[in-house]
Amino acid sequence: MTIEKFVESNDILTDAWALVRRLQRDGYLFFRGLFPRAEVLQLRRSILEICHEAGWLKKVSSLMDGVTDHAPVLEGEPVWEPVYEKVQKLESFHRLKLHPNVQTLMERIFDEPVVCLPMTIARIAFPMDNERATQPHQDWLYVQGSSETISCWAPLGDVPEEVGGLMVLRGSHKSGFLIPRRAPGPGGNTVAVDPTLPWAATDYRAGDVLLFKSLTIHGARPNQTPDRLRLSIDFRYTGISHSISEGWLKPHFNWRGPQFSWDNLDKDWKDASLRRYWERIPNLKTCPHEHRVYAKD
Ligand SMILES: O=C(O)CCC(=O)C(=O)O
Numbered sequence: 001m002t003i004e005k006f007v008e009s010n011d012i013l014t015d016a017w018a019l020v021r022r023l024q025r026d027g028y029l030f031f032r033g034l035f036p037r038a039e040v041l042q043l044r045r046s047i048l049e050i051c052h053e054a055g056w057l058k059k060v061s062s063l064m065d066g067v068t069d070h071a072p073v074l075e076g077e078p079v080w081e082p083v084y085e086k087v088q089k090l091e092s093f094h095r096l097k098l099h100p101n102v103q104t105l106m107e108r109i110f111d112e113p114v115v116c117l118p119m120t121i122a123r124i125a126f127p128m129d130n131e132r133a134t135q136p137h138q139d140w141l142y143v144q145g146s147s148e149t150i151s152c153w154a155p156l157g158d159v160p161e162e163v164g165g166l167m168v169l170r171g172s173h174k175s176g177f178l179i180p181r182r183a184p185g186p187g188g189n190t191v192a193v194d195p196t197l198p199w200a201a202t203d204y205r206a207g208d209v210l211l212f213k214s215l216t217i218h219g220a221r222p223n224q225t226p227d228r229l230r231l232s233i234d235f236r237y238t239g240i241s242h243s244i245s246e247g248w249l250k251p252h253f254n255w256r257g258p259q260f261s262w263d264n265l266d267k268d269w270k271d272a273s274l275r276r277y278w279e280r281i282p283n284l285k286t287c288p289h290e291h292r293v294y295a296k297d
Pocket residue numbers: 123125133134139151152153166186218219220232234235
């Protein structure tokens with residue numbers, strides 16, 4: 001499979017019309033260094049400290065390298081759950097997605113105030129076979145609400161090709177919503193990929209941000225290293241005039257129990273403005289979350 005390099009959009013960062021046109025043309029926008037690198041690396045450090053406590057890191061290695069000699073742990077497995085609870089409790093994890101650099105960019109694209117969906121996801125991808133990496137899918141199946149919602153993916157650290165960052169199928173959003181089928185890997189669904197469309201990706205650096213439409217097909221490249229963890233964060237934005245699914249007002253994995261409730265996760269946060277910020281947004285539009293959009297999802 002050939003993968004083209006992302007078009008970088010830093011040169012049009014302040015040009016709303018160019019941003020919207022390119023997003024509509026390609027289904028994605030990619031920016032180098034949109035987040036301050038030091039802030040991203042600090043969050044990486046915090047998550048790796050949690051991985052270290054869990055015994056997932058190799059003992060004689062430098063923490064920030066994220067070297068593992070542990071058997072792959074998959075999202076949702078019992079041993080993953082207490083680690084993920086600690087990650088979800090990190091105030092810095094929930095702060096990053098609200099950074100003014102991304103917030104301003106989103107307001108420019110939507111041409112109105114925006115809401116960052118409260119549910120925020122961290123990925124800790126172990127080296128493993130292609131089958132268990134995130135398979136090609138469209139986010140709308142999970143995110144629902146407005147189909148104009150924009151997903152963002154940011155590496156927490158440098159993620160060269162072999163560590164397995166996200167790739168997008170350029171132009172795939174124009175096909176509309178595709179019926180999913182069950183698949184292994186995070187999310188558990190995939191869609192048929194149009195072989196005439198090109199995949200695009202890059203060697204990511206800490207601070208980079210990838211944005212894509214809710215209908216853009218994307219998936220993860222496999223982590224082909226012998227021993228490196230791939231850390232990343234994914235989060236979503238929509239314009240204030242658009243609807244958000246009620247399900248996305250809750251924390252990720254809330255369906256597992258009260259350990260993944262805001263009452264448990266945000267109780268020690270120092271910055272009160274981060275806590276339940278969406279409850280203070282006047283006229284927030286929400287819609288019910290359909291738990292089974294398709295029979296097989
Ligand atoms: O990082 C990953 O492996 C999956 C992320 C993803 O698919 C998403 O952001 O929707």
